[in-house]
Structure formats: structure tokens, C-alpha cells
Amino acid sequence: MTFESGSQFKAAVKNYAVYNGFNFRFKRSTENIVEVVCQEHCPWRIYASWGPMREAFVIKAVNDEHRCNRAPTNIQADYRWIAEHFLDAIRRDMNYKVDHMMQELLEKYGIIVSRGTCYNARSWARKILHGSLNEHYQRLPCYVAELQKVGRNSTFQLEVVHDIHNSLPRFSRLYICFEPLARGFREGCRPVIGLDGCFSKTELKGKLLSAVGRDGNNQMFPIAWAVVEGENQASWTWFISLLMTDLRIINGYGWTIISDQQKGLANAVAGLLPHAEHRNCARHIYSNWKKKGHSSDILRNLFWKAVKCTTREGFQRVIGQMETLKEAAAQDFVEVGVQKFCRAFISEKPKCEVIDNNMSECFNSFILPSRSQPIIDMLEYIRRAVMERIVKKRELFSESVDSLCPQIRRVLEDNRLKCRTCSVIHAGYLKFEVSTHGEGFVVDLRAQHCTCRYWAITGIPCPHSIACIHFIRADPTNYINEWLKRDSYQLAYSYGIPPMNVKNLWRENEGSYLFPPLMKKQPGRPKRRRRIDASEAGPSGVRLTKKGVQMHCSLYNQGGHNRKTCNNTRPQPAYEGSKSSLGGFSKLLKSMTKFQV
Incomplete structure (x- = not known):
């Protein structure tokens, strides 16, 4: 049997050892000679070296007799070997579960692998599929050049900063807005924009900013997105400035912005869009309002009743009821700024009654699988997902005869x-x-x-x-308003994102290498999930807080305290030799001693 090289021979021997369940060691391993032996008391041995004229790596000697037992653990099944065998599975699902990996290795090969080894194998497989972090950022200028080639009238803004220590060009920000999306939004959607940011799940962290509109069917319409260093006033000012140019917004008159209560975003909107209506998400406001001690069910119902009331007279009546029930709750409600999240005070121009930022939350959920990928793969996932969505939405009403969505x-x-x-x-x-x-x-x-x-x-x-x-x-x-009819909907989705070549066909830009931003290593294990508030429902739909649940004592079945903090006299056990009775235990110990004597 011949092989192309010594490394190929080593890989074959390693697969053979894992399949048959025995451990071996390399007695000699050089560029020209490889000798592998089994354990000390096993005669199994194989020897291979280059043949004449070095045309192939040839097996010269083999002793195929085994005297050792099958091993449940195998040192040859390291994280690199596991990564190669699960490459296709991880390519289909980048978050392939480690438990499934361990179970499959046990069932297929009969080996037990630690959880840490499987974690390392999954990370190594991701690196094989996506490339290293430096490779992604080095090819980022090539990616932007390819985007500019297919989207000539679109905006792709790459910001670079130079390292103060070695003057290396490092990535700072990247803004992406395709002209078909901006044009479709301008012609077929209402002047309502949802702004939000979500965190990246890679080791470099960073933020992904997005601008999302609402189409005629009250569904999300992605407009633009950007990768920035963090969510602050400087990054939001840079993002909104580019967005205003693409959407041809001058001072914000007639436009409505919906966002959360992020201070940097609020300051950027106030500075760049002074005449725009800026609404805040009522869900975020309620979460902060409830933390001030207004968490009863009655106050919750009054809060949402006041928020959804469309007339100012009805709003005043609800606030009066809230003030009668709890004056501090009504005062905290009004101090937030009722014109930002109450329907009784919102503008009538955009024909949109929305008082939450659910469209941006939908977009964040729409791109959730990409947020754990490197930057180019993440941006390509978003581009392809939006491109496919545009086509599906366009075909949705191609045969519809109804004039409404x-x-x-x-x-x-x-x-x-x-x-x-x-x-x-x-x-x-x-x-x-x-x-x-x-x-x-x-x-x-x-x-x-x-x-x-x-x-x-x-x-x-x-x-x-x-x-x-x-x-x-x-x-x-x-x-019904024209923005909500089928013609406007089809006009919004009449412009599609052009296709683009894959990585192997990108033109290399010599001398335009880019380095990743400096990474600040934080202590502890990196967090992958958003911290869920106690008032929110968990993945199973059950709220995580026990606030409002009255404790009961298991000794006397009384409310207000538990067994540990009970001040009543504890009941005596029914028998003397109980563990709770030290005297009974001493007597029992003495009797056992006498019996042994």
C-alpha cells in the first residue's frame, strides 16, 4: 500500500487506531521514516518510508497481531481528528451541540471523549470553514470592492483607524445600504424607521446597527446595517448621517424614528433630525417603570390602557385612575414624556400607530444565526437573507386580486x-x-x-x-391610505439586490490589507445570550422571578417565612434515635459500643 506523503500515512494509521479501538505511539516520526507501535506488551507494529526515487510513501513492514484490549478512550481522537469528522455537520449547523457530538462518537466509534475536547473540535472546525480572524479582516477590502462592483449606486462606507503603537490599519466601522432597498423604501413605505443595535457573539464583540422600515403589510423592510465598535453617540451619528443621505432626509420633517431609550441614539437623533418625531419603545419604558415599584397587575393594565388610548381625553381619565390608585406611579409615567410612547400624542402624518420597536427586534431575530460568525460570513448571510426575502415578498402578491395587503x-x-x-x-x-x-x-x-x-x-x-x-x-x-395598498407594497419590493461572486472569485487588492480591531479580553467565559429580565418569560414561557409568591413554613404551614427563618419551637421527633436529636444519637452510639464489646 502506498501513500502520497508521510502525513497521509499518519492520518490513515490514526483512523485505523480509532476504528479498532487501540492506542499507539510514534516510535520514529521524521520526514522520511514513520514507525508506529502499540502498547508495551503488544507486538503490533507498522513501518513505512519513502520508496525508490521518492515516488510514494510505502509500507515496508507490518505485524498485525494485537494482544491488547479495546480502549474506551483513545488519545488519537484529539480535537483536530474530531473536527475533520464533524466538518459537514458543523457546516450545516454552526452551533452543532456538543452533547450530540459526544453521543455520536460513542455510538459510532465506541470511544468516550470529554466535553472540553468536543468544544475545541467545534471551534477548530469553525476555523477551518470560516478561516482565521486575521484572514477575514485582511479580505474585507476585497469584499467591499466586490460590493461596489455589483452595487454601483449603493453606499458601502469602510472606516479605518491606525494603531497608535505600530501604525497598522485596523477595522473601525462598515456601513452597507443597497440602492434597491433605499429606493424601495422611499417609494413604497411609510416614513417610519426603526433603529436598534444588537451585539456580535464573536470574540471581538462589537455592535451591529440596523435601520428597518414597515412595508404595506405591516412587516419589516430592511434598509441598512452597519458593524461598529459600540453603541454610542459617535457611532449612531455616523450611521444616521449616512442613512439620511441614502434616504434623502434633510432635517427630519415628516419622518418618525422609533428606538429604545439608548442615550447616544437619542442625542444623535436630536442633533441630526431635530424636526423628526422620535418615539420610544413602550415595552422598554414599562420595564423601567415597573422596576420603580409599580409592578401590580392593576397598574400594569392601567399603563397599557393609557399607552394605547388614542384620545387625550381618554388618556387623562386613565391617568386619573392611576393617580388615585398610586400617585407616584402616575408621576413616574408622565415624567418619561408621554409624547414619546402614547398614541394619544403621536403624529398623524406617517399613518403608523406603532409604539414599540418590534420591527427591529424581528430583524435581529431574522439574522440571529449570523451573529456568531466572522464578519464577512455574517455580512454575506445578511445580504443573502435579505436578497431572498425581497424575491419571496415580491412573488407573494403576484397572483393576488385583492387591492389590500x-x-x-x-x-x-x-x-x-x-x-x-x-x-x-x-x-x-x-x-x-x-x-x-x-x-x-x-x-x-x-x-x-x-x-x-x-x-x-x-x-x-x-x-x-x-x-x-x-x-x-x-x-x-x-x-384606506395608499401606503397600505397592494400597489405600494409591490413598488417597495420591485427592486432586487444583485447577486455577487463568492470568495474564490474576488479580486485581490494588493497593499490594502486590514487588521482586526484590538481585542480586550474580559474575565470569565464569554456570554452568548442576552441577560433576561426577571419580568420576562424564559424559553419555556415561564417567568423567572418569584416576586409576589408568599413563602410557607414546612414545619407549621404558616405564611410569611420559611423553615430556616422559623422562630417557633420546633416539634420533637416521634422517636428518640432521630438524627435531629443529638441525645438519642449518643445513646444509640453507646448501645452499639456495648454490643460490640
């Missing part, structure tokens, strides 16, 4: 059912008085406005308006 049609039909209890009085000139459940509203069909403000802030007729539209025997579909 499915989500909008569903809301309209729900409002139609609710309008059955409305009583309509026509006042002339398409103006009406509508009464329902003891409440009254004024509807103006020409102005497309109802005093409940639902129609004005959503662009969809409310139940009171639909009752008036039915009164004049018209179709409510004709009164």
Missing part, C-alpha cells in the same frame, strides 16, 4: 364586525354623529377623520367610520 384586510374585516353596534346620524356634507356603548364620536368622510383618532393615525377606517361608509353604501377599501 393581507394584514390590512384582516384589520379592516375586524373593524367591520365591530361597527354593528354603531348608531349613525347623518348631519349633511358627509359628516356624521356616531354613538356606541354610551360614547359618541364625530366622523368626517371628506377629511377622512374621526374624533377617536384611530383612522388618522393608522390610515385604516375605524368601526365608527365604517358604519358611516356603509350608511352611504360605499366600499371601505376606497378609504
Whole structure:
């Protein structure tokens, strides 16, 4: 049997040893000669060296007799060997579970491998598939050049900083915005942008900033994303400045920005978009508000009732109820700034009633598998996922005959059912008085406005308006805002992202190497998951906090304390030799001593 080299021969011997379950050692291992022997009392031996004219590596001597038993652990099954055998599985799933790896090695090869070895094998396999960290950042200029070649009118901004110690060019930021996405958003989506940042799960950490819009079907529409060093005012100012250029935003007039309460982002929006409406996510506000001691179910219901109320009069009534129940809760609620997260105070121009940043959260979940990959693989995953999504959304309504998007049609039909209890009085000139459940509203069909403000802030007729539209025997579909119709939806997805060559066809840019940013090693094991708040539901849907649960004493079944802090007299055990009775235990020990004597 011949081999191409000594390394190939070593790999074959290693596979043979693992398959047959015995350990060996290299007695001699040089460039020209390899001799392998088994354990001390086993005669198994194999010897190979280069043949004549070095045309092949040839086995010269073999003793195939084994006297040793099969070993449950094998030193040849190191992390490199395991990585090579699980390469295809890890290529399909980069988070291939270590438990599955250990179980498969035991069932297939009959060997026991430690968990740490499997972790190292998975890391080594990822390095084989993705390349090293330096290789990715060195090829980043080539990646940007390839992006610029396929997206000529798009924006790809690469920021580089020079190391103060050795003047090496190091990566700082990268902004990506494809012209088809920006154009589709400008022409077919409402002027509402969700801004958010999520952390990278690699050893370099960093942040991935994103700008996400809402299409005509109330679903996310990715606009731009960027990799930055952290989420601060400088990075957000840089990101928003480039985004304003791509979307042709001047001072923010008529635009709505939705985000969390990150201070750097708030300062950047206030400085660059002074006339834009800046909403904050109501879920984040409620989480912070509840931590101030306002965590009862009644206060929670009043909070969301005030947030979702569309009229200022109704809002004041709910705040009055909250103030009567707990004055500090109402004061903390108002101090946040009700114009930022309450529907009674939001603008009517964007035709969007959203008071949370769920679209950005959806995008973060959409790209979740890529956040543990190196930078080029992560960006390529996002590009391909968005490119595929654009095509699927475009084909979604290719054969539809409905003029409305499915989500909008569903809301309209729900409002139609609710309008059955409305009583309509026509006042002339398409103006009406509508009464329902003891409440009254004024509807103006020409102005497309109802005093409940639902129609004005959503662009969809409310139940009171639909009752008036039915009164004049018209179709409510004709009164829906144009942004929510199928034509606008198809216009948003009519521009696709162009395909791009893979890595092996990228043109090398000589002299434009880039180095990764300096890594600050933190103590402890790197965190992969976001820290879940006690008020949030865990993966199983169960809340992690025990706040509000009354403790009970197992001794007397009394509330307010547990067995450890019980101050009552503990009951005596039924028998004297119990462990809880030291005297009984001493007597038992003495009796055993006498018996032994």
C-alpha cells in the first residue's frame, strides 16, 4: 500500500487506531521514516518510508497481531481528528451541540471523549470553514470592492483607524445600504424607521446597527446595517448621517424614528433630525417603570390602557385612575414624556400607530444565526437573507386580486364586525354623529377623520367610520391610505439586490490589507445570550422571578417565612434515635459500643 506523503500515512494509521479501538505511539516520526507501535506488551507494529526515487510513501513492514484490549478512550481522537469528522455537520449547523457530538462518537466509534475536547473540535472546525480572524479582516477590502462592483449606486462606507503603537490599519466601522432597498423604501413605505443595535457573539464583540422600515403589510423592510465598535453617540451619528443621505432626509420633517431609550441614539437623533418625531419603545419604558415599584397587575393594565388610548381625553381619565390608585406611579409615567410612547400624542402624518420597536427586534431575530460568525460570513448571510426575502415578498402578491395587503384586510374585516353596534346620524356634507356603548364620536368622510383618532393615525377606517361608509353604501377599501395598498407594497419590493461572486472569485487588492480591531479580553467565559429580565418569560414561557409568591413554613404551614427563618419551637421527633436529636444519637452510639464489646 502506498501513500502520497508521510502525513497521509499518519492520518490513515490514526483512523485505523480509532476504528479498532487501540492506542499507539510514534516510535520514529521524521520526514522520511514513520514507525508506529502499540502498547508495551503488544507486538503490533507498522513501518513505512519513502520508496525508490521518492515516488510514494510505502509500507515496508507490518505485524498485525494485537494482544491488547479495546480502549474506551483513545488519545488519537484529539480535537483536530474530531473536527475533520464533524466538518459537514458543523457546516450545516454552526452551533452543532456538543452533547450530540459526544453521543455520536460513542455510538459510532465506541470511544468516550470529554466535553472540553468536543468544544475545541467545534471551534477548530469553525476555523477551518470560516478561516482565521486575521484572514477575514485582511479580505474585507476585497469584499467591499466586490460590493461596489455589483452595487454601483449603493453606499458601502469602510472606516479605518491606525494603531497608535505600530501604525497598522485596523477595522473601525462598515456601513452597507443597497440602492434597491433605499429606493424601495422611499417609494413604497411609510416614513417610519426603526433603529436598534444588537451585539456580535464573536470574540471581538462589537455592535451591529440596523435601520428597518414597515412595508404595506405591516412587516419589516430592511434598509441598512452597519458593524461598529459600540453603541454610542459617535457611532449612531455616523450611521444616521449616512442613512439620511441614502434616504434623502434633510432635517427630519415628516419622518418618525422609533428606538429604545439608548442615550447616544437619542442625542444623535436630536442633533441630526431635530424636526423628526422620535418615539420610544413602550415595552422598554414599562420595564423601567415597573422596576420603580409599580409592578401590580392593576397598574400594569392601567399603563397599557393609557399607552394605547388614542384620545387625550381618554388618556387623562386613565391617568386619573392611576393617580388615585398610586400617585407616584402616575408621576413616574408622565415624567418619561408621554409624547414619546402614547398614541394619544403621536403624529398623524406617517399613518403608523406603532409604539414599540418590534420591527427591529424581528430583524435581529431574522439574522440571529449570523451573529456568531466572522464578519464577512455574517455580512454575506445578511445580504443573502435579505436578497431572498425581497424575491419571496415580491412573488407573494403576484397572483393576488385583492387591492389590500393581507394584514390590512384582516384589520379592516375586524373593524367591520365591530361597527354593528354603531348608531349613525347623518348631519349633511358627509359628516356624521356616531354613538356606541354610551360614547359618541364625530366622523368626517371628506377629511377622512374621526374624533377617536384611530383612522388618522393608522390610515385604516375605524368601526365608527365604517358604519358611516356603509350608511352611504360605499366600499371601505376606497378609504384606506395608499401606503397600505397592494400597489405600494409591490413598488417597495420591485427592486432586487444583485447577486455577487463568492470568495474564490474576488479580486485581490494588493497593499490594502486590514487588521482586526484590538481585542480586550474580559474575565470569565464569554456570554452568548442576552441577560433576561426577571419580568420576562424564559424559553419555556415561564417567568423567572418569584416576586409576589408568599413563602410557607414546612414545619407549621404558616405564611410569611420559611423553615430556616422559623422562630417557633420546633416539634420533637416521634422517636428518640432521630438524627435531629443529638441525645438519642449518643445513646444509640453507646448501645452499639456495648454490643460490640
